[in-house]
Amino acid sequence: MIDAFARIVDATGILTGGDIGPRYLNTRGHGVAGTPLCVLRPKTTAEVSEILKLCHARGQSIIAQGGMSGLVGGAAPLGGEVVLSLERMNQIEEFDAEGRTLTTQAGVILQTAHEYCEERGFMLPLDLGARGTATIGGVISTNAGGVRVIRYGMMRESVLGLEAVLADGTIISSMNKMLKNNAGYDLKHLFIGSEGTLGVVTRAVCRLRPKPKSVNTAFVGIDHFDDVVAFLGFLEGALGGELGSFEVMWGAYDQFVRERCPSLRPPLESGHGFYVLIETLGNDPTADSAKLEGLLAEVMDRKLIVDAALAQSEQQRAAFWAIRENAGEGFRTLGPMCTYDVSMPIKAMGTFGIRVTDSINAAFQGATTLVLGHMGDGNLHVVAAVGSGSPEIHKQINDIVYGVIRDLGGSISAEHGIGTEKKDYLSWSRSAEEIALMRALKHTLDPKGILNPGKVI
Amino acid sequence: MIDAFARIVDATGILTGGDIGPRYLNTRGHGVAGTPLCVLRPKTTAEVSEILKLCHARGQSIIAQGGMSGLVGGAAPLGGEVVLSLERMNQIEEFDAEGRTLTTQAGVILQTAHEYCEERGFMLPLDLGARGTATIGGVISTNAGGVRVIRYGMMRESVLGLEAVLADGTIISSMNKMLKNNAGYDLKHLFIGSEGTLGVVTRAVCRLRPKPKSVNTAFVGIDHFDDVVAFLGFLEGALGGELGSFEVMWGAYDQFVRERCPSLRPPLESGHGFYVLIETLGNDPTADSAKLEGLLAEVMDRKLIVDAALAQSEQQRAAFWAIRENAGEGFRTLGPMCTYDVSMPIKAMGTFGIRVTDSINAAFQGATTLVLGHMGDGNLHVVAAVGSGSPEIHKQINDIVYGVIRDLGGSISAEHGIGTEKKDYLSWSRSAEEIALMRALKHTLDPKGILNPGKVI
Numbered sequence: 001m002i003d004a005f006a007r008i009v010d011a012t013g014i015l016t017g018g019d020i021g022p023r024y025l026n027t028r029g030h031g032v033a034g035t036p037l038c039v040l041r042p043k044t045t046a047e048v049s050e051i052l053k054l055c056h057a058r059g060q061s062i063i064a065q066g067g068m069s070g071l072v073g074g075a076a077p078l079g080g081e082v083v084l085s086l087e088r089m090n091q092i093e094e095f096d097a098e099g100r101t102l103t104t105q106a107g108v109i110l111q112t113a114h115e116y117c118e119e120r121g122f123m124l125p126l127d128l129g130a131r132g133t134a135t136i137g138g139v140i141s142t143n144a145g146g147v148r149v150i151r152y153g154m155m156r157e158s159v160l161g162l163e164a165v166l167a168d169g170t171i172i173s174s175m176n177k178m179l180k181n182n183a184g185y186d187l188k189h190l191f192i193g194s195e196g197t198l199g200v201v202t203r204a205v206c207r208l209r210p211k212p213k214s215v216n217t218a219f220v221g222i223d224h225f226d227d228v229v230a231f232l233g234f235l236e237g238a239l240g241g242e243l244g245s246f247e248v249m250w251g252a253y254d255q256f257v258r259e260r261c262p263s264l265r266p267p268l269e270s271g272h273g274f275y276v277l278i279e280t281l282g283n284d285p286t287a288d289s290a291k292l293e294g295l296l297a298e299v300m301d302r303k304l305i306v307d308a309a310l311a312q313s314e315q316q317r318a319a320f321w322a323i324r325e326n327a328g329e330g331f332r333t334l335g336p337m338c339t340y341d342v343s344m345p346i347k348a349m350g351t352f353g354i355r356v357t358d359s360i361n362a363a364f365q366g367a368t369t370l371v372l373g374h375m376g377d378g379n380l381h382v383v384a385a386v387g388s389g390s391p392e393i394h395k396q397i398n399d400i401v402y403g404v405i406r407d408l409g410g411s412i413s414a415e416h417g418i419g420t421e422k423k424d425y426l427s428w429s430r431s432a433e434e435i436a437l438m439r440a441l442k443h444t445l446d447p448k449g450i451l452n453p454g455k456v457i
Numbered sequence: 458m459i460d461a462f463a464r465i466v467d468a469t470g471i472l473t474g475g476d477i478g479p480r481y482l483n484t485r486g487h488g489v490a491g492t493p494l495c496v497l498r499p500k501t502t503a504e505v506s507e508i509l510k511l512c513h514a515r516g517q518s519i520i521a522q523g524g525m526s527g528l529v530g531g532a533a534p535l536g537g538e539v540v541l542s543l544e545r546m547n548q549i550e551e552f553d554a555e556g557r558t559l560t561t562q563a564g565v566i567l568q569t570a571h572e573y574c575e576e577r578g579f580m581l582p583l584d585l586g587a588r589g590t591a592t593i594g595g596v597i598s599t600n601a602g603g604v605r606v607i608r609y610g611m612m613r614e615s616v617l618g619l620e621a622v623l624a625d626g627t628i629i630s631s632m633n634k635m636l637k638n639n640a641g642y643d644l645k646h647l648f649i650g651s652e653g654t655l656g657v658v659t660r661a662v663c664r665l666r667p668k669p670k671s672v673n674t675a676f677v678g679i680d681h682f683d684d685v686v687a688f689l690g691f692l693e694g695a696l697g698g699e700l701g702s703f704e705v706m707w708g709a710y711d712q713f714v715r716e717r718c719p720s721l722r723p724p725l726e727s728g729h730g731f732y733v734l735i736e737t738l739g740n741d742p743t744a745d746s747a748k749l750e751g752l753l754a755e756v757m758d759r760k761l762i763v764d765a766a767l768a769q770s771e772q773q774r775a776a777f778w779a780i781r782e783n784a785g786e787g788f789r790t791l792g793p794m795c796t797y798d799v800s801m802p803i804k805a806m807g808t809f810g811i812r813v814t815d816s817i818n819a820a821f822q823g824a825t826t827l828v829l830g831h832m833g834d835g836n837l838h839v840v841a842a843v844g845s846g847s848p849e850i851h852k853q854i855n856d857i858v859y860g861v862i863r864d865l866g867g868s869i870s871a872e873h874g875i876g877t878e879k880k881d882y883l884s885w886s887r888s889a890e891e892i893a894l895m896r897a898l899k900h901t902l903d904p905k906g907i908l909n910p911g912k913v914i
Contacts, residue, residue: 012567018639020810021727030884037783044902045587072832075796075874077872096802096804098565098686098690098802098803098804099802099804099835100690100693121694123827139807142639143639143643145637145639149636149637150636151698153614153636154636156643157610164900166872166894170890170894172668172888172891172894173888173891174887177802177835177866178800178801178802178834178835178836178868178871179606179607179610179611179800179802179833179834179835179836180606180611180800180831180834180835180836180868180871180872181868181871181886182599182602182650182868182870182871182872182873183868183872183875183879183883183886183887183897184469184875184883184886184887184891184892184913185647185650185651185655185898185913186600186613186646186649186914187891187895189643189646189647190642190646192643193643194642201737209467209697209723210694210697212697213697229555230553233554233555233557236667237667238576238740239740239782240666240667240669240670240698240699240738240740241608241697241698242697242740243697249872254766259462267880269579278619279544279698281696282697283696283699285694287744294724306661333754343635343636343637344555344635344636345553345555345556345558345634345635346555347553347555347556357703374637375638376637377637378556378634378635378637379635379637384473395729401851409634410635411633411638411639411640413638413640414635414637414638414639415637415639416639417639418639418640418641422640426641429619429638429640429641430631430641431629431630431638431830433627433628433630434629434630434631434641434644436627436642437623437627437642437644437902438642438644439769440901440902441642441901443896444897444898444900444901445903455643456549456642
């Protein structure tokens with residue numbers, strides 16, 4: 001088998017035994033990775049196709065890997081698989097300014113694509129904390145979300161076309177470059193968000209947007225959850241397409257930041273029920289800041305919000321975002337944590353925060369429960385630190401969080417996917433009929449079950 | 458069979474023989490419809506499920522019908538099918554202001570949904586000429602486009618969740634209400650744009666947007682195609698998310714309007730190479746008009762555009778749009794027409810217009826060839842009137858238009874779908890591997906081939 005692979009890729013394209021570095025085993029703390037048979041690092045779609053043909057003929061399982069920044073164990077080997085790393089398929093193939101598209105191989109790092117586009121006056125809207133390691137193929141395969149979804153949608157909305165290789169090596173090249181294409185079934189959606197279980201994404205055409213000319217950021221304190229909802233509705237209406245982010249942090253998170261994150265400097269006083277970080281992406285640098293200031297004054301007059309700070313410099317803007325994104329120093333003091341990424345109808349979020357916090361506190365004395373997230377997208381994250389964080393405790397907290405989500409009609413995964421981490425809970429968000437249809441699709445596209453086995457379904 | 462159906466739907470829910478009115482046979486001029494076995498008009502998803510179970514057991518073909526405004530014969534009976542009209546499933550089920558969603562049955566008329574949302578300060582972005590007859594289920598099944606795609610995307614982007622019934626009667630209820638949901642495969646995309654061949658859409662959750670506070674419309678004259686492309690790029694950059702429409706008409710269309718449409722009043726002088734209708738959807742009624750005027754003055758100084766008129770009233774705005782949309786009186790004088798809906802990379806559009814016009818004129822003396830469309834979306838329409846418009850002539854013109862599209866890497870269907878009308882040409886836009894995968898999906902979801910047979914693939 002290894003010999004056969006060696007005839008497909010070049011000498012540095014195959015790693016075995018001790019040469020398989022930790023990069024290929026990284027599971028971000030979710031379980032222990034198994035030992036793969038080997039790691040293959042192809043450079044072309046044709047090589048990927050040859051590798052899959054061989055695996056298909058032999059019934060050999062295979063896992064496609066991008067930047068390994070996933071959070072649900074979706075790309076971690078369980079043992080005995082071939083790891084197919086797309087890391088050397090890292091070419092930007094075409095930039096089309098008129099059509100506003102970027103065509104790349106799957107292994108291009110997200111941040112590389114960002115910088116390439118920004119130099120040319122455009123933006124690839126998808127953005128997330130792991131931008132320095134995540135790849136285009138990875139964010140497509142997981143349908144990544146991030147902090148600008150309210151304005152630009154998930155990664156799915158930025159993919160115009162893609163090329164994928166099926167389990168049997170068939171190359172499906174759907175490299176569409178148009179906003180409109182209704183010639184038959186839109187096959188790309190099979191491969192977006194299916195975490196490498198239905199095919200391997202090798203190339204893509206991404207839709208670009210004009211780079212916004214002004215960014216304005218504010219940190220807002222609000223006392224009641226209903227007011228947070230009303231504030232979001234107000235901003236959406238007043239700003240239309242210009243609202244880029246609406247990130248909410250429950251009061252307990254603010255307390256946690258003040259107590260455990262000495263390097264962070266909250267811009268508002270403590271004690272509010274909720275803190276909201278908002279960002280507008282506009283096109284009029286001279287007027288946009290005053291516009292946001294005016295809107296904040298208006299809602300303060302109406303008592304919807306109780307305090308607000310507008311970032312006056314890029315440094316202040318970074319400081320605001322750090323409170324939302326860079327609380328690592330505090331998390332490290334909490335001990336083992338269980339983290340969640342869930343979504344629900346926006347009006348259910350207040351209830352969710354209360355029920356989850358109360359239920360965890362009732363079950364575990366001294367627990368720390370923090371709730372925050374991308375409220376504009378219906379997406380919350382929960383961080384729960386309970387004693388040893390043993391597998392038993394982890395399961396108990398899973399049951400609490402996903403149980404509340406099930407009751408509220410939400411989803412056990414907003415943007416991280418299912419992987420191995422959430423597989424046991426898929427039926428808490430999806431019906432038996434939906435899961436049966438997923439299995440039917442899996443069987444049609446991968447009849448031998450060689451693509452990323454043991455993940456998602 | 459009819460008796461069995463009569464036990465599922467109520468007395469007015471079944472039509473046979475002479476009671477089957479022309480509504481159910483309407484093909485908008487594309488071929489002659491066959492005679493269906495009967496028409497069923499269920500009121501609930503459960504009834505649809507029972508009907509499909511029965512059809513599946515008996516191998517009875519069945520066609521779901523919405524408002525019958527499709528343009529490619531996708532919902533026309535070919536003969537012997539059961540017609541499943543969703544017209545009585547016309548309930549608006551839920552409006553969620555906080556979550557900005559509208560939940561409806563599939564048979565709700567698009568315009569009814571528009572008016573319902575607008576009264577509440579929101580908009581369902583999808584809009585097209587057939588809004589008074591097209592249904593929510595129909596625009597989902599065809600993934601309709603229209604005049605605001607550059608800003609809000611196709612119908613697919615406005616569908617958060619849906620419920621569909623499979624060929625065997627299984628109900629797939631994926632009524633997601635969140636912008637983010639990565640819990641397993643996103644099954645809704647199977648049913649969006651597959652023209653009723655993979656399942657019957659019965660209900661949907663649509664994403665709403667805040668209603669724009671200002672609309673500004675301009676008619677612009679431009680001499681060279683490269684300048685049209687540059688003007689689009691300039692507006693996209695300057696207006697960001699506010700550009701709602703960018704509709705281009707080739708000079709020959711302007712001539713046609715002046716000669717054959719006496720009720721239309723072009724606002725600019727004749728003789729320009731291209732006319733562009735632009736519309737911005739903004740949030741500042743006091744400043745947006747002046748902003749657009751300033752941008753137009755800037756590009757006129759730069760000689761990118763040569764003439765422009767800004768609509769000063771709703772009446773003028775309607776008159777501008779009438780030139781683009783209401784040329785029916787002129788079309789009727791042309792005799793039989795072949796019409797096309799194609800997409801291509803934006804920079805290829807200039808070549809497309811020249812090649813198609815020259816090729817048709819070279820093949821047919823006295824032909825009229827008009828090119829116009831949603832340029833911002835890569836979508837052009839072609840109207841060709843050639844003599845008798847016989848099937849042979851129609852095929853010759855198809856071969857010319859789709860041949861140019863194939864050479865330019867475009868799509869034979871931008872927004873109308875495939876139906877029966879474009880089925881023979883699907884392979885001109887999609888590869889053998891893509892079509893084989895479409896067939897595999899069709900076989901998995903509808904193994905007996907009872908759903909809308911003879912359409913798409």
